[in-house]
Amino acid sequence: MTLVLTTYDWVPEFPRGFVRDIRVRWLLEELGRPYQVETVPVREKSPDHIANQPFAQVPFIRDGDLTLFESGAILLHLAEGTDLMPEDLRPQVQQWLIAALNSVEPFIMAWAINKFFDKDEAGAARREPLLHQRLAQLQAALGNRDWLTGDSFTVADLLMADILRIPAQNGFLDDLHGLAAYTERATARPGFRKALADQMAHWRAADERQATA
Ligand SMILES: N[C@@H](CCC(=O)N[C@@H](CS)C(=O)NCC(=O)O)C(=O)O
Numbered sequence: 001m002t003l004v005l006t007t008y009d010w011v012p013e014f015p016r017g018f019v020r021d022i023r024v025r026w027l028l029e030e031l032g033r034p035y036q037v038e039t040v041p042v043r044e045k046s047p048d049h050i051a052n053q054p055f056a057q058v059p060f061i062r063d064g065d066l067t068l069f070e071s072g073a074i075l076l077h078l079a080e081g082t083d084l085m086p087e088d089l090r091p092q093v094q095q096w097l098i099a100a101l102n103s104v105e106p107f108i109m110a111w112a113i114n115k116f117f118d119k120d121e122a123g124a125a126r127r128e129p130l131l132h133q134r135l136a137q138l139q140a141a142l143g144n145r146d147w148l149t150g151d152s153f154t155v156a157d158l159l160m161a162d163i164l165r166i167p168a169q170n171g172f173l174d175d176l177h178g179l180a181a182y183t184e185r186a187t188a189r190p191g192f193r194k195a196l197a198d199q200m201a202h203w204r205a206a207d208e209r210q211a212t213a
Contacts, residue, residue, distance in 0.1 A: 003033060005061050006052065006061070007019060007040075008040060009039035010207070023059075023075060024059050025194075025195035028195075029191035030189070060074070084154050084155040086152065096157075099160075100163050101159070144178075148160060161186030
């Protein structure tokens with residue numbers, strides 16, 4: 001049965017390319033797993049949406065009989081038993097994936113909410129030193145390795161690199177060359193390029209649907 005990935009039916013310009021279904025698309029591309037996309041309305045949160053994602057967010061998936069929300073849980077589920085979660089590195093991959101979600105992304109989101117949602121420049125500026133410190137700590141932990149757990153790209157790198165795209169695009173990695181190179185290395189992968197192109201095509205199709213409605 002084809003896996004179904006659910007995202008929004010439309011979003012405004014600024015989050016395009018960053019809506020978290022991109023992580024799932026990227027992993028599915030890496031794995032060569034076909035999938036189809038379904039949508040939920042971004043404006044009206046239906047009981048059916050909330051039954052699948054209790055916080056009325058996206059993404060969520062249906063994989064056979066299993067419905068899953070939380071991008072991290074989805075990635076862990078899909079990567080299980082694949083080269084992106086090598087058996088001998090499983091604990092370390094899980095550790096770094098959770099670190100991405102729990103120790104890195106919150107600092108980025110706190111800054112991004114101030115900056116882009118609240119348009120609170122002073123609030124965003126107050127968050128910058130802590131965010132920068134967290135990113136510098138991450139770079140130090142990465143050291144000279146290509147990937148977080150060693151020589152091979154794993155699902156933890158996929159998620160970490162996706163999360164690092166916001167700081168990369170906003171100048172936070174300009175003096176963190178190792179982390180910048182890491183993010184570029186990951187996002188140069190064909191799987192990410194395809195996932196990004198597909199997400200952007202999804203929003204363009206949504207615009208066209210709205211224009212003809
Ligand atoms: N922890 C959740 C966060 C999901 C999330 O924040 N989704 C965003 C889109 S990227 C969303 O649906 N935002 C709308 C909202 O929170 O109402 C995950 O990783 O899946």
